Structures are given as structure tokens and as C-alpha cells.
Amino acid sequence: MTTRFCLICTFLCGICSIASAQTTGDSLFAAGHYLAARVTYERVLFMSTEPVEQFSAAMGKARCLKQQGLNAQAVTFLNSQIQAIYPDSLTYQLRREQILCAYLAGQFENTLSLLDRLPYLHPDIPAPPLLMAVRVLSLNELNRWTEADTAYRALATYTHADTVQTPYKQLPRLKSEKKAQWLSTFIPGAGQFYAGKPGEAGLSILVQSAGLYFGITSFLRGYYLSAWGVGAGLFGSFHAGGVRRAEVLVRQLNQQRAAAFNSQLRQQVLKLIE
């Protein structure tokens, strides 16, 4: 009788301690004390041998890391938590959380790799719309729009949305950096104009013309050194700089267009999974 009571007491102590730690962790998280909450969740992981408690603590710590913007750290932490002790359903949830953290950390290639592994590791669980959306968004961020279109259609089919009028019908028109360079090489300012910066194009034309004008007039008046040193020097420097600048401007324009398209598409994808 006494032994049984002692065992009950020990069991209750353990339960009380771990459960209280979990609750404390949740309260600290709610109060915004993320580091303290992380320590408390780690305490649960240290003390508990129960998969369900360990799972809750792991998810709690991942939540804290996400709140602190430490998404890459959350990916590494969750990787260490995906062990054989968890039942399949819990492992799946940890993997799903890891995919979300990888996306938030900007590890788009890693996100896609983790997503590709999921059907092999959990063949009996169909991909939920959230993960389908994460695939679309990751492909978008990598500008792999053809694959993103296919993934978008799969998501639209799943959510019974329109699969004919997809946003990929109107992809952003990206300009060629090479073309901008060539244009600026032969027509000063044309590369900048092509990149959508008429002001910079005008300035480039003005400065290069001034250099050229100074060079020619100096040469005609017999100031050969000034013609070469100032006129040709100015023209040459601004011409070479203009070619490089045109390339940079086109790259920036392409990035802006891709970002705008991705941002608009992100809203549409989120609407789909709502």
C-alpha cells in the first residue's frame, strides 16, 4: 500500500513539474519573454520522456525563435528534434513547421528540398494547401515561374479556384542587362533610357557631350594635351561608367518588377488558402 502511494506521489510530482514548466513556457511566450520561454521549453525537453510533451515543447521553442526572427536557428533546432521517438503524425507536424521556418528564413532552395522529401517520408498524408502555397511562393522567389505556374494550378484545383486565369498569364517583362550595355556602348544614355531612367539618360548624354565638345574644341584650338587629358578623359570615364550604370539600373528594375509581381501573387495565394 505504502509503496503504491509512493509511486503515485513520484508520478504526480513528475507530471506536476513538467506540466507546470510547459504552462510557464506558454505564459512567458504570451508575455513576450521569448528567451525565458525557450529555456522553459528546453527544460521540458530535458526532463520529459513523453513524446507528446516533448513535441509541445519543441513546437513552443520553434514558435519563440520565429517570434525573435531567428528562423534559420528554428530550422536547425527542428532538424535536431525530428527523431524516431515521435509517432508519425507528430514528426509530420515538426517537418511542416520546419518547412515554414525555412521559407521564413529565406532558404527557398531548402524549402523546396524539404517539400520534395515530404511525400516520400509521409506517403499516406496528402499535401495540405498551406504547404502547396509555400511551394508556389518559394518557386516565385526563385523566379522559377513555369514551375510556380504548375504548382499554382495544383493549388487552385485543390481549393476549387479558377485554374484558367492564373496570374502567370501576365509575367513581369524583364529587360536584358546585355542589351542595356550594348545600347549604352553605342548610343550614350540609351541604356539608361531603356532601363526606364530618362533623367539619368539625359545627364549621361550631357556629361559625355560636354567632354567630347571640350576635347574637340581644345584640339581645334591647338590645346592637344587638354583635348586628350580633359576632353577625352571625361568622355571615356563617363562613357565606361554609363555602360556599367545601365547594367545596374536594368538589374534593379528587374528586381523591382519581380518583387512587385511576387508581392501581388503572395496576396492571391494567401486568398486561395483562406
Next chain:
Amino acid sequence: MTYVRSWLLLVLGLIAGAAHCQPATFGSEWQFARYLADKEATDEALFVLQAFDKNTLTVPQRDSLAYLRGWLTYSAKSLDEAGEQLLAVSPASPFYLKAHYFGAYCLAFQNQRDSARAVMNRLPAPDSTLRELRAFEQAGLALLQRQYGRYDTLRQQFTYSSYALSAEETRLDAHRRALLAQKRRSPALAGLMSAVVPGSGKWYAGKARQGIASFLPVLMLGLLTWEGYRKDGPTSLRFLGFGSLFTVFYVGNVWGSTLAVKVRRDEFNRVYDNKILFDMHIPLRNLLNR
């Protein structure tokens, strides 16, 4: 009676449970901190260690605490705190040896060379390998302080046969030779050279590309000034404008050449300091971080 006894036991059990939920003893918290450190959860481990009330701890417990805090901050590359914590470990602690060797290294890394030397002189060396390691660390520090005589005395303890030290000992000797072979260049001579041939002072200082880069604009401005003078006379705007620009570039180049000698010397010293510190670190990790 049995009923009462059972309730009594249950109440006692619950009290014990409540006590278990209170801040735990040093042993369990220490175990928890070690577990976090092993998981490389550095922030969490430091959080746990900082929560200890040092006044309630025994000396061995304080030593363990200082060692682990020092080691974690060392891993997190906060070497100032790491040095402070590691050197606080007392000689009775089993961590003393490792803590003080790494603590001395932290001081050397932070340019606190005299303090590092004082600590290294007191480092324990119970066997021949550690005696050689201590001599090696002291020799490395002597090189950092550019005390070649002291280095030569200490390197007599190098055996060049220990697996953990031989490669680094050879490299330290190579660093010593390279440091001694460093050419002593004069800032005044560099300035003078640039005054005669613009850019040549920078070439002399070891910055050939900068020399060429400063020679060309000075030459061009000089030619333009000469052209202005020859064609328009000494009162012309062209001569005065290009002449002023030439003067600014010429004087700047002379001044830059004198500075280039110091910049080049600092770069050279920084590169060799980093090499020496890197080589001092490898045997420490190989021999003590096991």
C-alpha cells in the same frame, strides 16, 4: 489507520512535488546547463547559468559555473567575457588547466599582451607535453610582442616531435624569420621619392598599383599646367586652374606616400599577428579540448 497514513503520504508527496517545481538545486540546474551547452543552445545555457545566485554556491560549484560560462562565451566569440570567466576558475577545480590556458589565449587575442604574459607564466604544466605547450604559447606571445630574444629562449623547449605541436612550432619559426626579414622602410624617404617622381614613394612602400594610380593624374595635370603656361602665360585662368589642381594632387601624393609606409607596416603586422594567433590556437584545441 491505514487510510490516515495513506493521506499523510499523499500530502507529503504533494509537498515534495511542489518543492520539485521550485528553482532546483545546483546539481540538476548544472546538468541542465550542460545539456543545453552540448546541444549548442548557447543563449539558453547562458540564461540558466546567469540565474545562479553565486553567494549560495560552494567554491567548486562557482568554479564549474565560471568555467561553463567562460567556455560558452568563448564559443560565442565574446572573448572579453570568456577571458574574465575562464581566469576566475580556481586551482582546485578540475577545469583549472583548460580554463587558464584558454583564458590566457583570450587575453593574447584581445591585445592584452602583458596580462596574457603574466597569466602564461603561472600556467600549470604537470607533464612534458604541457610544459612544451606552455613554452609554445609563451613563445607565440613573445612573437606577438616582437620580443625575438625571449622567443629564441623559449623555442629551445620545442621538440618538433609532438604530433599536436610540431607543425605549429615549425610555422612559428617561419613567422619569426618573416618578421625579421621585413624591410624597414622610411616614411621620409617615401615622401622624398614621391616628390621627385610622383607615385614612386608608394611603390617603395610596397603599394605598386597605388603608385601607378597616383602617378598618372599628377603627370596629366602637370602636362596640362605646362600647356596652359606655354600657350596662355602665367596669368591665364587655364594655367592657374590646372596649376592649382596639380599642386593639390602633387602635395597629396607626397603626403600619401609617407602614410603608405605606415599603412603597409600595419597591414604586414596585422597579417602576421593573425597567423601567430591562429597557430597558437590549434594546439590548445588539439590537446585540451577533448
